[in-house]
Amino acid sequence: MNGELGWKVGGEQGEGIDSTGEIFAWTLHRLGYYAFAYRHFMSRVKGGHTNYKIRVTDRAVGHHGDDLHILVAFDQETVNVNWDEMVDGGIVIADVASGDVQHPETGNVHFCSIPLTGLAKESGSAIMKNMVAVGVTAAIVGLTPEDFLSVIEDRFKKKGQAVVDSNLSAVRIGYDYYNQHFSHHLQLPLRPVAIAPRHLYISGNEATALGALAAGCRVLAAYPITPATEIMYWLVKYLPEYGGVVVQAEDEISAVNMALGANYAGARAMTSTSGPGFSLMMETLGLAGISETPLVIVDVQRGGPSTGLPTKTEQSDLYEALYGSHGESPRIVLTPTTIEECFRFAVEAFNLAETYQCPVILASDLYMGMSKGSIDSLDTSSVQIRRGKLVTQSELEGVSRGEFKRYQVSEDGISPRAIPGQKGGRFIALGNEHDEFGSEMEDQSMRVLQMDKRARKLQSFHELSGASVSGPKDAQITLVGFGSTRGVIDEARTALMQQGLIVAHVQVSVVAPFPADLIRPYIAGAGTVLAVEVNSRGQLADQLRLQLGYHEKIQSCLKYDGDPMLVKDIVKRAKEVIAVGSVN
Amino acid sequence: MNGELGWKVGGEQGEGIDSTGEIFAWTLHRLGYYAFAYRHFMSRVKGGHTNYKIRVTDRAVGHHGDDLHILVAFDQETVNVNWDEMVDGGIVIADVASGDVQHPETGNVHFCSIPLTGLAKESGSAIMKNMVAVGVTAAIVGLTPEDFLSVIEDRFKKKGQAVVDSNLSAVRIGYDYYNQHFSHHLQLPLRPVAIAPRHLYISGNEATALGALAAGCRVLAAYPITPATEIMYWLVKYLPEYGGVVVQAEDEISAVNMALGANYAGARAMTSTSGPGFSLMMETLGLAGISETPLVIVDVQRGGPSTGLPTKTEQSDLYEALYGSHGESPRIVLTPTTIEECFRFAVEAFNLAETYQCPVILASDLYMGMSKGSIDSLDTSSVQIRRGKLVTQSELEGVSRGEFKRYQVSEDGISPRAIPGQKGGRFIALGNEHDEFGSEMEDQSMRVLQMDKRARKLQSFHELSGASVSGPKDAQITLVGFGSTRGVIDEARTALMQQGLIVAHVQVSVVAPFPADLIRPYIAGAGTVLAVEVNSRGQLADQLRLQLGYHEKIQSCLKYDGDPMLVKDIVKRAKEVIAVGSVN
């Protein structure tokens, strides 16, 4: 079983598929396992296929896994859509309520028809079919109904003990039914002996929101959009506990300008969105750039272009993050590669925005943002708040009226910043080109000084390394990814190495400023470079070509069908490019 | 005098500087000369320095010239700002009304204080000082007051003969005064003997607007913004004559979506804007891309970022034109390199938008859009309207309800297009991913088919060569520019060749799809490549690196101080990079 188990429940949207998955995942997490959950859902509220895949492992992973061992199918479509994922010896549980469920003859799969809905009805209510399914699963993997009690209690106790009891009894019914009628069993991975004190089950969006709170962000101005809205939900719950506020703006233009205004006034504020909203923020990116106002924008990417595939994952906003907005101004683009990094980079985003007085785009994606995974900790003790060149009142003491150089042409490109309320720091922040005092002007030489100053500021960027690298510099093939693909690429690397190849892995976590020096040796030395991206144009590959060259050896492994990257996608493509390469 | 004369009038905004320049330029144009005029102005309505530079030549040029022979200064600032441009032997006319005008002691310049305002007052009104100045100029260059009559009549005859007379008499007064008090003269270039039948004095914006009209564009939806508003002005005058309409939208988002709606419905429609407005259109770019709706956006670029330098020229929206909008969809980016091309490409923009069913961005800039130049013709006879795969009613005859495949996965990536009102062509144009019929869906394989189809369509792009090339492929130095810099690069090339260098020139007129095959040999063969751009980051140079490689030999000549590129800027930088290159 290789230390892991892939489990999935599927059915129609609105049938409670998610909560079934959640209960299963939480239970395993609490038992000390590592769960990683990926939700497949559609852009409609009820109906349409949805499923919830959980990969249970004995160590932290960053991927939901290629394989499926157990599939709980509430309808025919679930069988159709997911059959190919089943491993040999896997078990499919099909609800007989959805008629005579058909299945392909391929594969060596145990197909068990179970009257999940019927059993649920017997136990009181059809909606309990999910709990029956949980019980069936428990029986298969050797858990007991009682293992689920703590999670069931947490979920239902506010509805009363009777609800808790009936849920638990539905689990028992499923458990007993399976044991009475079937005998196939599958094993869970070895149960970790010690549970880390901060063994957390958390999504990228939650980690991002928590990071923002930890960074001192007290204003979130945002407009709802899948898959970013959960950041709003989390912060609307917790910001008020710290005196902060979530403003639901009338649109994304308003949201981003509110965030800019709040930052200008000295608070830490941000906006969170996805592609369509991000596209509406382009003008304000430039304003933040030239007025040197800190600004944090979280873009949880989804399938584009336009409304595209709103409930599917993609890494296709990188171009816009790097190049959107007219004219030229500096920006930082962070692409966290793990859930932990979502937290850490969210904190850092605010520090960098204030240090460099420019917009910081934190680009995750639906896969990273909405998937939940077990992790061992969040490094809360290293959280620091660094506010950059914010002047203190005493530093302003000597400055007489009209003499504060907010846009001083400094050597490092960063100028002192005052905030309203400070005496002696008055200035105008503005989108027009200006002199050192913030007066609008068109003088050619000052224009150049200001442009160069702004361009210069990121030269001293050093806070984040920008990429994690593993493997030798002269690998046969070097896999390069950014953002959420770290886990899957890492596993693909292992798989390829198992096949005797020499493989390196570079995962970019800061795309701008591009960590060219760190990455170059891995590109220069590699036999072939395979840029692995969840988009169709190879946006990261373009950055490699542009920043480093080596056009002839850069190949792409792309996926843009709405599904997340799988290990086998990478392995297959890697072998293809190596095969071609070896002909040369 | 080298076949040319540089003349400039300067003073405070609101003093009639523009109309002085216009009268001078028009007169020379009508006499058969070639005039090229560049306006320097500020982002305020009255006050602040403005000037109007005219270069008079005996052949068509695409640049206002580095040199100044005659400067008419209505105030001290005009002298200060423009003195350095004066050639040896040049003449400065300073109005004594603005006090005792000082001038630097540098250069060998004739400085003539003349009571322009005083003379004007004598002739009836102080505002006539401009005409007095025109008369003075006439005297210097050997024109007669009567040479100005036709232009003066055109301008003033609707105000009555008396106004015409008094203007002409003011010209005479200036003319006589100069002849009485001074004896320095400068020569105009040789007067062309034959005047082309279509010798036109026209700006890039006017040519663009005319091109749109010629292309059959009948709806312009736009929001005012410098330097694009003149396109609105021109079309609001002429579209109604052809049944069309200019809609002043409430903002640029509305404007671009109106244009999209009108195109969807089968009209030819466009929007025109500059950077800030263009940034607001990003979301709609993606909608046009995925819904495969033709859309023409004119971006007359200006100094960015943000409000930046709103009355100054820049070529800094290229990144956004290429990469703006979330997700991935095809687009065409045209950067006309001459006034003639503004016309031709405006026509072509509509043809390409319909042929490829995607957005076409026509990116000119303030320099190209607002400068006026004499040209010999606009090729109106080759104007064609090509509407691409628009189905005819008879083609729809056999198609039964619900069977029209608007998004057919065709080999060339382009699908048949129906418009509302056609029987049998019903479909939904949409921003969501869809199947061949236009139904929203999330099927992975159809998603890939549609993405690939859209990506494929530009592979057959062939309508425009994409660049003009001159000089040998293996030049010592190859100058590469795009858009409005064609004229100045061409002159710089001549200058460098006169110094014995082997120089080539590639001027890119289509940035996407990038004309890689055409350009590659000039980059591959060149000793050094100098990308000449009016921006700070080398956006075109990035395209060269990305598309072609050759990082080691690509250098940049950048200007981003608000002023247009000069010949000497390029010559200086070219010599620098060659000097460095020769050390290697």
Added chain:
Amino acid sequence: MAVLTDFKGEKPTWCPGCGDYGVLNALQRTAVDLGLDPEDMVVVSGIGCSGKLSAYFGSYGLHTIHGRTLPTAQGVKLANRDLTVLAAGGDGDGFGIGMGHFIHAMRRNVDITYLVMDNHIYGLTTGQTSPTSDPGFVTKTAPKGAVEFPVHPLSLALSAGCGFVAQGFSGDIPQLSAILKRAIQHKGFSFVNIFSPCVTFNKQNTYEFYKSNVVKVDDDPEYDSANLGLAMAKIEQTQSIVTGVLYEHNRPTYEDSVPNYSKTGLATAQHVLTEADFERLLTQFQ
């Protein structure tokens, strides 16, 4: 003549019981009653559950981006004034992100009809506060209840000079369809706000609520929809829980006001300039 099935497009995927079914239904009836041809109609819809209307109605459609139905629909109409053009979307789409366009479209008075399926919630994104959410209404983004003054669409429409202002209820299809008929027939911009309950995320503004509270202007024999003052008073009195055509007033459409605008659809005409045209146009540059 087109029949009901001609106005059926894709099979709707709204939640069972969603108010939007009623809107679709009423619109289909109206189209048949008016003898419209589905191929001479365009429905421009926004993003939201409501935005799916264009796919379910059997005409030409343009399912545009969030909040931009009105600019797009105006563009469609300006391209081809021979078409019947409808814009349709949700309260978030129209009164949130789309608010600016809403006011300006009414001022401009292009001859289109705008339906807002107002469920006081963001449906498709699964339940956030909308601009029309009642004060205190609890949603995922306002767990302690909405604090903003809600948008009053009818009053805003009257202030913005809209020449046709009506409100319907998707629980009353005959009335809604009568309203839609007048709205489509109205020359100029017509606005119909429709109470269209979201049965999944809004347990407050329900069918039952409207059934028991809504006042119909049709029931008031004194009511005169030509009288702006009466309209304002009625809205005030009923706190906007009113249905029917509240106000109708003809002013010239945009199409009829802009100088020289084509009397027939631009989209269907040939627009080639002759050499004589060029000669004439080029003299200004000579």
Added chain:
Amino acid sequence: MAVLTDFKGEKPTWCPGCGDYGVLNALQRTAVDLGLDPEDMVVVSGIGCSGKLSAYFGSYGLHTIHGRTLPTAQGVKLANRDLTVLAAGGDGDGFGIGMGHFIHAMRRNVDITYLVMDNHIYGLTTGQTSPTSDPGFVTKTAPKGAVEFPVHPLSLALSAGCGFVAQGFSGDIPQLSAILKRAIQHKGFSFVNIFSPCVTFNKQNTYEFYKSNVVKVDDDPEYDSANLGLAMAKIEQTQSIVTGVLYEHNRPTYEDSVPNYSKTGLATAQHVLTEADFERLLTQFQ
């Protein structure tokens, strides 16, 4: 205490005679009269001639992009409620591109003051039609005259639930300054529309025009600015050519309505979480 010169920033570059001088002047007076400290004030301005106000007034300023004064100003206030925050811009900025934000800011009721310098024209871009341009008004973009129904800012403000609606005239500085005083003192969003003639591009809505036509509510002893009906009637009667405070009504500000929002400026506080905070926050993930 700050004196007049403390409220003088850069030297204005407006055209001689521009109405905006009057607005600046009145605002400076008001600030002195209210004993405000320029360093506790922020003026957020838009793009336009009017938008230059932030540079000419001596407080902190944020000269933002076209149409976005209100979101930005609300952000400033939410960051630091101890500041006096003003937003200022033109009729194009506020009622054209900024219309959506205008309506929504009034609904939200953050405690800021919004000044629109309404010259019925796009000034800085040298004379195009604005949303408040009179019908028939000839501009560079409407050479045959504007055809749209003009925006009625006061009526819209009342419809959108604005708690302070006033109109001033930059030709009457004492009155304007009295209005501004009340506007700034009003708790919640206050809106002051100001007739501020553009002497260069608008020869129709001139000082003379307003001097001879404007009705002052102050002159009407019966007028009661607490009465919404009276306000609507007055605006209707005078066709909006009226000055004074038309309506004032207190409702809780956004700051006071959202749960648990800090009673003092967020910007000036420390926001470090303790390990205990983290422990508490992390239990939900365990």
